[in-house]
Every structure is written in C-alpha cells, then in structure tokens.
Amino acid sequence: MYKEDLLKKLRKNTTLQFDMPKTTVKGITYPDVVKQYINMCETVGCKVIEAKKNDDLNAIIRKAYPNAKVFASNVKGIKADRNPDTVGSAQELNGTDVGIIEGDVAVAENGCVWIPQTMKEKAICFISEELVILxxxxxxxxxxxxxxxxITMPEYGYGCFISGPSKTADIEQALVMGAQAARGVTIILIG
Incomplete structure (x- = not known):
C-alpha cells in the first residue's frame, strides 16, 4: 500500500511533463567492419571460419567438428540429425553436440550476433555443446x-544477442566454459 500511496501523491503533484529529448547518437564506426567483427569474435572466444557464397557449409561444419555425432538445425540446406521445429520438446535436443543457427545482425563493436527465434525450440541455442552461427x-x-x-521481432517473439561461448568465473573464481550454454562458438562468415 505504501508504494501505491507514494505514487499517487507523486502523480497528483506533477504539474509539468516533458517529452524525452530527441538526440542523435552516432556510435563508433570502423573502416572495415568485417575485419573488426572477426577481431572482436576472436577476442570474446569464438572461432571464425570465412566461407565463400557457394561453399558447402555442411562440409565446412563437419570438418570443424569431425568427432561430433549429433547435429541439430532447422537452417535450410544444413544436414542435421535433429530439427528444433520437429522435436516434441526441448528436452529432445539434450545431447546435441553441434547446434547450427543463423544470425540476423552481427555487431563489429562487440562481436555479438542477434539471434531471432526462428525455430520452435530455442533451446538449441543454449543446450548444444558447440554452437555454429552462420x-x-x-x-x-x-x-x-x-x-x-x-532488429525486427520474429514470429515467436523472442531473440537474443550471443557473443562467444558461455563462461563464468563465479565458482571459486575459476573460469568455467559452458556453464550456462555452449562451450564453444564458431562463426561462419558467408559471402
């Protein structure tokens, strides 16, 4: 009750309201955004593979992860054992060695990628041991x-920025990789 009473008094005694000022923010720019993006990806712990437009992505992924047994993806043209659109529940993606997803916007400033939820089960982004982002x-x-x-919000109404593999140093101040999501992230740059 106290909170509501306080807010009521504030509203009653507010006589003037001002719109937020229009400010133009010019963020940092780079002479070569691709080079900067690659550098930042490597800084945050990603592997980067550069591919040409017509390269066989399946061959590139299999070469990068020769010991992986279970691949999951719904990206058109990618061969996978599991599809996050057709599994009955997110738990069925448990045990995925390599999840392959497609990024929508990549940011040179910090090496992150906007991943809109374009699949029924977004768990693929977090449950895979290794994550490949196209x-x-x-x-x-x-x-x-x-x-x-x-950025546009996808049909599922969810998206997130991913920047490098999951890591934390909360446990005894020791760096642990893969604590909350993928242990490793590979960015495949196309085109």
Whole structure:
C-alpha cells in the first residue's frame, strides 16, 4: 500500500511533463567492419571460419567438428540429425553436440550476433555443446545503435544477442566454459 500511496501523491503533484529529448547518437564506426567483427569474435572466444557464397557449409561444419555425432538445425540446406521445429520438446535436443543457427545482425563493436527465434525450440541455442552461427557478411554493422535499427521481432517473439561461448568465473573464481550454454562458438562468415 505504501508504494501505491507514494505514487499517487507523486502523480497528483506533477504539474509539468516533458517529452524525452530527441538526440542523435552516432556510435563508433570502423573502416572495415568485417575485419573488426572477426577481431572482436576472436577476442570474446569464438572461432571464425570465412566461407565463400557457394561453399558447402555442411562440409565446412563437419570438418570443424569431425568427432561430433549429433547435429541439430532447422537452417535450410544444413544436414542435421535433429530439427528444433520437429522435436516434441526441448528436452529432445539434450545431447546435441553441434547446434547450427543463423544470425540476423552481427555487431563489429562487440562481436555479438542477434539471434531471432526462428525455430520452435530455442533451446538449441543454449543446450548444444558447440554452437555454429552462420553470419552473412552484408549483415555486419558497426555498433549496437545500428543493430537495434535493423532488429525486427520474429514470429515467436523472442531473440537474443550471443557473443562467444558461455563462461563464468563465479565458482571459486575459476573460469568455467559452458556453464550456462555452449562451450564453444564458431562463426561462419558467408559471402
């Protein structure tokens, strides 16, 4: 009750309201966004593979993960053992060695990628031991300001930025990889 009473008094005594000022924010820009993106990806712990537009992505992925047994993806043209659109529940993706997803906007400033939920079960993004993110070179932007201008919310109403493999140092101040999501992330730059 106290909170509501306080808010009521504040509303009653507010006589003037001001709109937020329009400010133009110019974020950092780079002479070569692709080079900067690659550098930042490596800084945050990603492996980066550069592919040409017509390269066989399945062969590139299998070469990068020769010992993987279970691949999961719903990306058109990618061969996978599990499809996050057709599994009965997210638990069926448990045990996925390599999840392959497609990024929508990549950011040179910090090496992150906007991953819209384009699959029924988004668990593939977090439950896979290794994550491969396909990124088209023409979708790399300089900074987060530019990224937010390009983001559209997908049909499922969820998306997230991923930047490198999951890591934490909360446990005895020792760096642990894969504590909350993938142990490793590989970015395949296409085009």
């Amino acid at each position: 990124v088209h070179r023409d979708k790399i932007v300089n900074n987060m300001h530019e990224a937010y201008e390009r």
